[in-house]
Amino acid sequence: MKMNVAQHIPFSEQLHPDDWALAEGQFQQLVGSREDILVNQGQVCQRLYFIQEGLVYAQRPDGQILWYEAEGESFTELDSFYRQTPSQTIIKVAEADTRLICIHHKDLEALYAHSHRWALWALRFQQRELLRITHYYEALRNKDATQRYWELVEARPDILQRIPLGHIASYLGISQVSLSRIRAGTQKKQ
Amino acid sequence: MKMNVAQHIPFSEQLHPDDWALAEGQFQQLVGSREDILVNQGQVCQRLYFIQEGLVYAQRPDGQILWYEAEGESFTELDSFYRQTPSQTIIKVAEADTRLICIHHKDLEALYAHSHRWALWALRFQQRELLRITHYYEALRNKDATQRYWELVEARPDILQRIPLGHIASYLGISQVSLSRIRAGTQKKQ
DNA sequence: CGATTCCTTTTACATTTGTTAAAAGCCGCC
DNA sequence: GGCGGCTTTTAACAAATGTAAAAGGAATCG
Numbered sequence: 001m002k003m004n005v006a007q008h009i010p011f012s013e014q015l016h017p018d019d020w021a022l023a024e025g026q027f028q029q030l031v032g033s034r035e036d037i038l039v040n041q042g043q044v045c046q047r048l049y050f051i052q053e054g055l056v057y058a059q060r061p062d063g064q065i066l067w068y069e070a071e072g073e074s075f076t077e078l079d080s081f082y083r084q085t086p087s088q089t090i091i092k093v094a095e096a097d098t099r100l101i102c103i104h105h106k107d108l109e110a111l112y113a114h115s116h117r118w119a120l121w122a123l124r125f126q127q128r129e130l131l132r133i134t135h136y137y138e139a140l141r142n143k144d145a146t147q148r149y150w151e152l153v154e155a156r157p158d159i160l161q162r163i164p165l166g167h168i169a170s171y172l173g174i175s176q177v178s179l180s181r182i183r184a185g186t187q188k189k190q
Numbered sequence: 191m192k193m194n195v196a197q198h199i200p201f202s203e204q205l206h207p208d209d210w211a212l213a214e215g216q217f218q219q220l221v222g223s224r225e226d227i228l229v230n231q232g233q234v235c236q237r238l239y240f241i242q243e244g245l246v247y248a249q250r251p252d253g254q255i256l257w258y259e260a261e262g263e264s265f266t267e268l269d270s271f272y273r274q275t276p277s278q279t280i281i282k283v284a285e286a287d288t289r290l291i292c293i294h295h296k297d298l299e300a301l302y303a304h305s306h307r308w309a310l311w312a313l314r315f316q317q318r319e320l321l322r323i324t325h326y327y328e329a330l331r332n333k334d335a336t337q338r339y340w341e342l343v344e345a346r347p348d349i350l351q352r353i354p355l356g357h358i359a360s361y362l363g364i365s366q367v368s369l370s371r372i373r374a375g376t377q378k379k380q
Numbered sequence: 381c382g383a384t385t386c387c388t389t390t391t392a393c394a395t396t397t398g399t400t401a402a403a404a405g406c407c408g409c410c
Numbered sequence: 411g412g413c414g415g416c417t418t419t420t421a422a423c424a425a426a427t428g429t430a431a432a433a434g435g436a437a438t439c440g
Contacts, residue, residue: 064332078324082317112313116306123302123309126316127272130323134268137327141363142254165418173331175398180419355388365428370389 008050008101010074011124019117026107030100032056032093038100039091044084045077047102054098055162058091065170068094070159078129081105095162145174146182198240198291200264201314209307216297220290222246222283228290229281234274235267237292244288245352248281255360258284260349268319271295285352335364336372 005027006012006020032038032054039045041061049056051071058066058077066089069075080087084105111118139148149172152160160168169179195217196202196210222228222244229235231251239246241261248256248267256279259265270277274295301308329338339362342350350358359369 060332066331079321082321112310116309119306119309119313120302123313123316126313126320130316130320131269131272133320133323133327137323137330140327140330141256142250164416176418177399177420178397181397184419354386366388367390367429368427371427374389 005101008052008072010128011121014121014124015117019111019115019121022115022118023103023107023111026111027101027103030102032098032100034093034096036093036098037090038093039077039080039087039089041088041090042086045080045087045091046105048074048076048081048105048108050074050101052099052101054096054100055094055159056091056098056100057094057163057167058089059170060089063170065167067171068159068163068167070162074125140173145172145178148172149179149182195291198242198262200318201311204311204314205307209301209305209311212305212308213293213297213301216301217291217293220292222288222290224283224286226283226288227280228283229267229270229277229279231278231280232276235270235277235281236295238264238266238271238295238298240264240291242289242291244286244290245284245349246281246288246290247284247353247357248279249360250279253360255357257361258349258353258357260352264315330363335362335368338362339369339372 006015029052038049038056051069051073053071055068055070056075057068058075060066067075075091077087077089077091079085080089108122112122139151143151149168152168165179165183166176169176172179174182196205219242228239228246241259241263243261245258245260246265247258248265250256257265265281267277267279267281269275270279298312302312329341333341339358342358355369355373356366359366362369
């Protein structure tokens with residue numbers, strides 16, 4: 001079981017068997033069905049999740065799509081998780097049989113406090129998150145929806161096909177009509 | 191000197207005298223003049239900076255303004271600093287007599303490696319950065335330039351007055367003409 | 381003091397994007 | 411096969427934004 005978990009956690013090669021002993025029983029596995037709610041609006045997001053298999057997405061109360069994440073990725077509602085405040089975001093399972101691994105906020109904090117190596121692991125992991133978000137946000141600033149759409153098609157064609165176009169448009173911050181225009185090629189060339 | 195530095199570093203209350211002894215001589219102070227370049231395009235950003243006094247800004251090679259930071263804040267070129275890759279961004283001093291404290295990447299890494307408490311400090315510090323960036327990016331997604339401008343006026347009227355409007359427009363991602371329209375009130379009300 | 385320069389606003393026009401509504405495609409199901 | 415229900419595209423119009431160019435204001439410098 002321990003080894004199973006480690007496989008799905010980034011940077012786990014920096015951890016020793018001792019560290020895993022400390023974490024004994026604190027990582028849990030769960031399977032979600034389509035439209036299951038993992039984090040609800042107004043509720044504190046208590047867990048950090050790692051996706052083993054499947055697809056998950058986040059949306060705002062008004063329905064806007066914030067992100068999709070698939071197998072191999074991790075997620076949480078950052079603001080709610082770190083500050084332990086009610087989430088403004090809803091996180092749902094997008095596909096049947098989505099398999100997740102998760103750990104509770106307080107257990108994670110205990111690991112950091114008791115183990116220098118777990119603290120270093122968290123530092124690397126968080127660093128990666130920081131860079132991911134930074135890149136995402138830079139793309140958002142510096143590229144228009146047309147560019148970002150075609151880059152998505154390049155980078156994640158597999159995942160795109162699993163998501164309705166209305167959601168993709170919302171994610172890109174444009175209307176579905178505009179996305180149709182982009183796909184039709186009825187779009188300025190840059 | 192040690193105490194001096196601690197005053198300008200967030201979460202420094204979590205550190206003990208021992209930790210500061212480890213960091214002896216690794217924090218440096220420097221004073222910049224208007225338009226001094228702190229990080230240049232193509233160069234690896236080696237330091238994490240804390241602003242004691244003054245104003246600093248970042249821009250892309252095409253001139254677009256990415257951010258301004260003032261006294262009390264910290265900054266670095268995240269991608270370049272963490273991944274030790276050439277920076278795509280230029281960071282400059284915006285005001286005469288800007289006073290900075292900084293520490294080298296390798297020294298910081300050594301502190302993390304040798305001290306559990308420095309690692310925990312970094313974790314908190316980075317967490318704060320992560321949340322700051324997340325908030326900034328959510329505003330970017332969910333609010334239009336008009337809203338963001340008036341919120342800036344609310345939140346940082348002092349700093350706004352120190353920055354030319356052309357730069358503010360660029361920061362908001364709109365043309366200076368549009369910003370003029372917003373300021374004139376010639377703008378849709380929502 | 382006048383000239384130069386920089387910063388900001390204004391005007392006019394072209395382009396892009398959202399909105400609304402309707403049509404076309406697709407799918408599953410009775 | 412054909413009838414809903416859902417997703418995607420098309421069409422037509424209105425609103426918002428960028429671009430370019432000109433003019434107003436303020437600060438600087440000789």
